[in-house]
Amino acid sequence: MSEFDAIFVGAGHNSLACAAHLALKGWKTGIFERNATIGGAVQTREFTLPGFRHDFGAMNLSLFAGSAFHRKYANELKAKGLEFAPVADCFASAFPDGRWFGVSNDLEKTASRMAAFSPADAATWRRLVAAFPAEAEHLFRLLGSPMSARALAGTAWNLWRKKGMSGALDTGRLLLSSPRAWLEETFESAHVRATLATWGMHLDFAPDIAGGAVFPYLESMANQSFGMVLGKGGADTIISALAGMVTSAGGKIATGAEVAEITVSGGRATGVRLASGDFHVASKAVIAGVAPSALAGKLLPSGSGNAGFDTAMLKFRHAPGTMMIHLALDDLPDWRAGAELRQFAYVHLSPSLDAMSRTYQQAMAGLLPDEPVLVVGQPTAVDPSRAPQGKHVLWVQVRMLPAEILGDAAGKITPAHWDQVKEAYAERVLDIIETYAPGLRAKILGRAVFSPLDLERENPNLVGGDQVCGSHHLAQNFLFRPARGYAGWNTPVANLHLTGAATWPGAGTGAASGFMLAQQLGGR
Ligand SMILES: Cc1cc2nc3c(=O)[nH]c(=O)nc-3n(C[C@H](O)[C@H](O)[C@H](O)COP(=O)(O)OP(=O)(O)OC[C@H]3O[C@@H](n4cnc5c(N)ncnc54)[C@H](O)[C@@H]3O)c2cc1C
Numbered sequence: 087m088s089e090f091d092a093i094f095v096g097a098g099h100n101s102l103a104c105a106a107h108l109a110l111k112g113w114k115t116g117i118f119e120r121n122a123t124i125g126g127a128v129q130t131r132e133f134t135l136p137g138f139r140h141d142f143g144a145m146n147l148s149l150f151a152g153s154a155f156h157r158k159y160a161n162e163l164k165a166k167g168l169e170f171a172p173v174a175d176c177f178a179s180a181f182p183d184g185r186w187f188g189v190s191n192d193l194e195k196t197a198s199r200m201a202a203f204s205p206a207d208a209a210t211w212r213r214l215v216a217a218f219p220a221e222a223e224h225l226f227r228l229l230g231s232p233m234s235a236r237a238l239a240g241t242a243w244n245l246w247r248k249k250g251m252s253g254a255l256d257t258g259r260l261l262l263s264s265p266r267a268w269l270e271e272t273f274e275s276a277h278v279r280a281t282l283a284t285w286g287m288h289l290d291f292a293p294d295i296a297g298g299a300v301f302p303y304l305e306s307m308a309n310q311s312f313g314m315v316l317g318k319g320g321a322d323t324i325i326s327a328l329a330g331m332v333t334s335a336g337g338k339i340a341t342g343a344e345v346a347e348i349t350v351s352g353g354r355a356t357g358v359r360l361a362s363g364d365f366h367v368a369s370k371a372v373i374a375g376v377a378p379s380a381l382a383g384k385l386l387p388s389g390s391g392n393a394g395f396d397t398a399m400l401k402f403r404h405a406p407g408t409m410m411i412h413l414a415l416d417d418l419p420d421w422r423a424g425a426e427l428r429q430f431a432y433v434h435l436s437p438s439l440d441a442m443s444r445t446y447q448q449a450m451a452g453l454l455p456d457e458p459v460l461v462v463g464q465p466t467a468v469d470p471s472r473a474p475q476g477k478h479v480l481w482v483q484v485r486m487l488p489a490e491i492l493g494d495a496a497g498k499i500t501p502a503h504w505d506q507v508k509e510a511y512a513e514r515v516l517d518i519i520e521t522y523a524p525g526l527r528a529k530i531l532g533r534a535v536f537s538p539l540d541l542e543r544e545n546p547n548l549v550g551g552d553q554v555c556g557s558h559h560l561a562q563n564f565l566f567r568p569a570r571g572y573a574g575w576n577t578p579v580a581n582l583h584l585t586g587a588a589t590w591p592g593a594g595t596g597a598a599s600g601f602m603l604a605q606q607l608g609g610r
Pocket residue numbers: 095096097098099100101118119120121124125126127128142143144145146147148149343344345346375376408410483541544545546547548552553554555585586587588592593594595596
């Protein structure tokens with residue numbers, strides 16, 4: 087048995103960032119991770135062949151690079167080996183008609199590509215980019231503040247003071263809009279609209295879902311203004327740097343150490359019991375970086391003492407699942423729409439708003455989509471160090487998929503458990519890519535397929551393959567994430583806190599929930 091000030095359940099990047107800050111404040115911290123490797127959704131491993139390094143989940147580290155945690159600890163992280171690979175050609179879409187559109191961090195390049203679709207859209211884009219710094223101040227303040235009535239009032243007051251009532255209402259309207267509403271009233275080109283709308287599909291914002299417009303807006307403006315960053319050598323650069331900070335400050339990280347129970351006495355969390363039977367004591371805090379249903383359903387066997395909280399945690403809604411296909415390649419895909427696409431970090435294959443809406447609806451109905459949205463990541467176009475010389479890795483994210491398969495929208499695959507159908511579905515995905523990049527199959531040296539259930543096996547927070555650990559729809563975001571009354575990383579059990587993607591401000595690699603909680607507990 088060991089004694090700590092704070093014990094962390096799981097070594098996701100939020101827990102690591104929280105532990106690093108607290109350890110530097112003098113707290114004795116202990117992190118217990120069930121897997122052999124730390125990082126959760128942020129890991130880089132040789133899934134296919136030796137020398138080919140694949141990002142298991144997150145590949146785009148722009149949120150981490152732009153985070154408050156990175157701003158405060160850039161030097162410490164760098165000293166522990168953190169290195170980014172900057173991306174100039176950020177994201178693009180290839181279309182079935184043989185055309186493509188993409189956003190690079192060079193405004194002239196993006197605007198001239200856009201003008202080929204619509205000169206009016208190119209002028210709109212320039213206007214939006216010019217206005218972005220003023221808009222970003224408020225949106226980033228909102229996303230980077232604790233979700234309390236006081237913080238919200240401060241953000242609203244600042245917004246009103248800087249933009250006046252009508253400007254403030256415009257920002258509020260953007261936050262409530264669906265991707266389609268914003269895109270259709272802002273751009274006239276269907277190609278431009280589809281390229282930007284795909285960012286909503288990285289979360290669970292199909293084009294017609296209220297509250298989703300802000301994601302295409304922020305991603306496209308931020309990529310235009312700042313570019314994108316990947317991890318040099320792999321996304322796990324942030325994990326090893328965070329772990330280095332924790333251990334240098336005296337923190338302990340144990341792997342292969344599944345937490346079976348959070349111990350509670352007199353309404354106060356006192357520590358953890360591991361699956362091995364070992365007990366560890368925490369005098370100030372137990373911080374669980376887990377899915378809400380696991381907290382209420384498993385880690386607190388007698389419940390939290392508050393039935394409303396327990397029910398909310400058990401009913402926490404997850405987004406549809408993701409399949410990941412990792413390929414080791416002889417060469418990058420030869421994109422039919424244009425050789426320039428080989429330079430982009432992401433090539434989206436999501437032809438139209440209607441196709442995306444249909445895909446989402448099919449997944450929600452339990453059907454294997456006939457045409458899933460594909461995010462084709464080309465990390466070695468940016469960072470060749472991830473593969474042997476001249477070779478490449480491809481990171482294919484397949485959105486949106488049901489956790490339980492009830493049917494096939496294409497009527498070809500007999501519904502069964504994911505273990506039985508994942509290879510057949512991966513073939514459908516490769517067929518789709520092949521239509522946009524003929525000859526891809528001939529370049530494949532090795533492949534590894536993770537179904538939604540494989541993702542959950544690797545990381546139980548990815549319930550049903552939900553890569554964002556919980557729907558971000560309005561009813562489960564802001565003051566309602568993970569549930570009303572608990573957006574401040576608190577629980578009904580004293581000293582027990584929840585962190586991670588399921589909590590405010592949600593998924594992504596921004597370490598925001600972990601860092602805000604750390605500052606709440608240990609001071610700035
Ligand atoms: C396929 C995929 C692609 C993504 N792409 C991007 C991207 O490009 N950019 C981006 O910003 N974000 C991306 N995301 C989202 C982002 O990676 C996650 O939102 C974020 O990493 C979640 O971090 P977390 O701190 O919540 O913990 P997680 O990463 O979920 O880690 C939680 C850890 O806790 C451990 N754990 C759980 N229960 C226990 C227990 N009982 N005992 C011990 N350990 C336990 C798990 O094993 C895991 O290691 C992606 C996610 C996925 C899955």
